[in-house]
Amino acid sequence: MTDIGVNLTDPVFRGVHRGTRKHPDDLRHMIERSAAAGVKSMIITGGLAAEFGLYATAGCHPTRSKEFEDYRGGPAAYLDALDKLIHSHLEGKGRAVAIGECGLDYDRLHFADKATQQTHFRSQLSLAKKYRLPLFLHSRAAHPDFVRILTEEGFSKNGGRDLGARGGVVHSFTGTLEEVNELVAMGFHISVNGCGLKTKENMETTKSIPLDRLMLETDAPWCTMTSSHASKTPLASLPASLSALFFPPSCRPEKFQVGQTVKGRNEPCAIGGVAWAIATLREETIEAVSEAAWKNTMELFGLDDLYYHTIVGLLLFKESGSPVKV
Numbered sequence: 001m002t003d004i005g006v007n008l009t010d011p012v013f014r015g016v017h018r019g020t021r022k023h024p025d026d027l028r029h030m031i032e033r034s035a036a037a038g039v040k041s042m043i044i045t046g047g048l049a050a051e052f053g054l055y056a057t058a059g060c061h062p063t064r065s066k067e068f069e070d071y072r073g074g075p076a077a078y079l080d081a082l083d084k085l086i087h088s089h090l091e092g093k094g095r096a097v098a099i100g101e102c103g104l105d106y107d108r109l110h111f112a113d114k115a116t117q118q119t120h121f122r123s124q125l126s127l128a129k130k131y132r133l134p135l136f137l138h139s140r141a142a143h144p145d146f147v148r149i150l151t152e153e154g155f156s157k158n159g160g161r162d163l164g165a166r167g168g169v170v171h172s173f174t175g176t177l178e179e180v181n182e183l184v185a186m187g188f189h190i191s192v193n194g195c196g197l198k199t200k201e202n203m204e205t206t207k208s209i210p211l212d213r214l215m216l217e218t219d220a221p222w223c224t225m226t227s228s229h230a231s232k233t234p235l236a237s238l239p240a241s242l243s244a245l246f247f248p249p250s251c252r253p254e255k256f257q258v259g260q261t262v263k264g265r266n267e268p269c270a271i272g273g274v275a276w277a278i279a280t281l282r283e284e285t286i287e288a289v290s291e292a293a294w295k296n297t298m299e300l301f302g303l304d305d306l307y308y309h310t311i312v313g314l315l316l317f318k319e320s321g322s323p324v325k326v
Contacts, residue, residue: 001038001293002303004136007219007221008042009046012221012265013026022256023262026256030268031268034267034271037245037270041054042055043097048094055096056096058089058098058099058100059082060082061138062105063112068120075120079123086099090131097133099127099136102138103170104142104145105139105142106141132164134168135188137188138170155186159186161187169190172192172193174202176205177208180205188213189213189300190213191216192214193219194219195222197229199229199230211289213296215297215300221267225273231273234280246269246271246276247261249261250263
C-alpha cells in the first residue's frame with residue numbers, strides 16, 4: 001500500500017503536542033511501524049520527502065490561501081515562488097508528484113474568505129497544466145463552487161488531460177454519493193481515510209466509489225478510526241495478526257513508551273484498517289482493494305520508480321524466501 005496523504009511535518013511526530021513537548025521524537029519509529037504494516041511509500045505534505053525517500057505535494061492549502069495576499073511582492077510573486085519550488089523538485093528523491101493540497105474549504109472561512117480561496121485555487125490549476133502534474137484536491141462544504149471552478153478551468157472532462165493536465169484526486173473525501181458520481185464523471189479519483197468511514201452514510205458513499213478510482217490514505221496524524229465510528233463494525237472481523245500491525249498498542253503522550261503509538265495520533269500503519277473496512281463493505285478481499293488502490297496511485301502520480309523497486313523486491317523474495325532490501 002501507499003499512503004497518499006500524510007502530514008509528516010506535524011510536530012506531534014516529534015513529540016510536541018499543542019506546543020508542549022510530551023515525549024521524545026519518535027518519527028523514525030512511526031515510519032518503521034508503517035513499513036511493517038505494508039506501507040511501501042507515502043505522499044507527504046511539505047518537507048522531509050527527500051530525507052526519507054518519499055514523495056511530496058507542492059501547493060497552498062485553501063485555509064492558508066491568504067498567504068498569497070500577504071506575501072512580499074503580492075500574489076504574483078507567491079505564485080512565481082511556488083512555480084520555482086515545483087520546477088526545482090521534479091526529479092530525484094523527494095520529488096513533487098502533485099500540485100496541492102489546493103481547493104476550497106468553506107468550513108474554515110475565518111482563515112481565508114471565499115473570494116480569496118477561489119482566486120488562488122484557480123492560479124494553482126495553471127501550474128497543474130504547466131507541469132502536467134495531477135492535482136491533490138481539498139473540498140469541504142464547497143462542492144458547487146469547487147466543481148464550477150474546475151469546469152471553468154477546463155477540468156470537467158477526463159480530468160483536464162485534453163488541456164495538458166493530468167487529472168487528480170479529491171483527498172480525505174467525506175461527501176455524498178452524488179458528489180462521488182460527479183467527480184468520477186469529471187475524471188478524478190477519490191481518496192478515503194478514517195473520516196470517510198465515520199458514519200453509516202459515509203460508509204455507503206465510500207462503498208460506491210469505483211475500484212478503478214479509489215485511493216487510500218490516513219491523513220495522519222488526523223482522521224483516526226475510533227471505536228465510536230461506524231467503521232468499528234467492519235473492523236470487528238480484522239484478524240488479530242493484522243490488527244497488531246495496523247493498530248499497534250498505544251499510550252497517552254505523557255506516558256510514552258518506545259515502540260508504542262500515541263493515543264489520538266493517527267499513523268500510516270492504520271491504512272491497512274482503512275483497506276480492510278472498505279473491502280468488508282464491498283465484500284471484496286483486502287488484497288483486491290489494496291491492489292486496485294496501488295495501481296491507481298502508481299498510474300496517477302507516475303511512481304514508476306516505486307513500482308519497479310517493489311516488483312524487483314517481490315521477485316527476489318520469491319526466489320530467496322526472505323525479504324530483500326532493494
